[in-house]
Amino acid sequence: MTDGQKQASEQRSVPLEQQVEQLQAQMRSMQAMATLGELTSTATHEFNNVLMTVLNYARSGMRNKDEAARDKAFDRILEASQRAAKITATILGQARNREEGKQPTDVCELIRNSLVLLEREMRKYRVSIETDFSETTPTAIANGNQLQRVLLNLLINARQAMPEGGTVSIQTKGDADQFVLTIRDYGCGIPTEQLPLIFKPFYSTKQGPDESGKGGTGLGLAACKEIIESHQGRIRVESTVGKGTAFIIRLPASEASIVAA
Template identity: 45%
Template sequence: MTGEELLAPPGDETESLRQQLLQAQRLSSVGALASSVAHEFNNILTTIINYAKLGLRNPPDANTKQAFEKILKGGQRAAAIVNGMLGFARNQANIRENTDIVSLLEEVLLLTEKDLSKHRIQVEKRYIDRPVAPVVAGQIEQILLNLVINARQAMSHGGRLKIEIRENAVTQMAEIRIADTGPGIPPEQLRLIFEPFYTTKDPDSSGHGGTGLGLSVCRQIIEQHQGRIRVESVVGKGSTFTVKLPLSIPVID
């Protein structure tokens, strides 16, 4: 047996990696298309909002005023969601800026609100502080979105998503805790979840499971920010992910 044969991954592993790469490429294409559609949709919403404001200047009667107010409110909410998507898509420059962490999380919750409601997930928020940290906003938003979606997927029959943000004055870190009430992760799996291509997700009814890339990428991004991520889990009770980010850029000797 040659050295190449000894090092070559098994056929099923190679096929698995190939499928994951194809899935990542498809998601990239869908993301580019969604961004383009969102731009067009945003232009339409701007027109609707402006005409609603125009109609409210001199409404002929109370019923018409109420109708315009509902149109304006709905249009502005839809615009907020679209702008959140566009901000997430275009904020990819690796430039750190002082960013309100609570605002990033609120944008993520706005984007996932419909999905969380559909799956009967109750969201409990506790903002003890409002930390501002020097981060690449798009990257941290990607992490928070990934953790929220993971928590939702862990609660397939409904549950509670508990979110807490605080500022640790001792460690000078912003701390974000995202907890679910799902089935939890067994200890033998817990030590592997940050490894590339490892996933605890089984395929759903459509045959879609996890790629095993999300948490690995999350850890890489957080370490690039000189931060930390950890997970605690109890089988039968749920899992808690804690992200810690420096409140200032650390000086590296």
């Protein structure tokens, strides 16, 4: 019996329910790797942009003897360094938090951190961000790392839905029982017949990754749905072709917790 035949025989001996669990675990691993690849790509581009800014202004400061020109160069170098520090803090925060547990989480802060990573990308594609964080926004019971994966995926999707540029609006609100997040773009929209399919694994409305190397795997939204449902939350989509798409997420709120907008 060949190795392939042995593997097939062993697979048949595994109960169907266990096979499904194994396949789901493999899919979760693929989803995590896809998100990690996009995050790594984003962070690498951001650091490269910051580094080029530092190098260019350092050379400018060295060439110019004029004190005002040198002061301007130093100011730009300081701004770029502070931005690099924010990017580093965001990525290190993800690396340190490997716990699977869920705890009261300031989702507004997670959103701000995600926008730090995506700031230049949004600017490059002429996408502006509007935020509306309600003063009564509660903290959510969540795993910060997993929820940031959802945020990055939905924000990148929103950017890709507007290839000519536009606006993405992010709204948070809630009460003592639930946290509500809405991420809305004003792009191409999704046809009605495709809406029931977009959360299915390997289904994508895109032809493939765009020039930034992101999107088109069909794993992103499936991962978002799985993560939100594992938090005892819900995610739904509203979309109109030619007008845009909104993803609405509801999560359990932590008791007696309101974050500052």
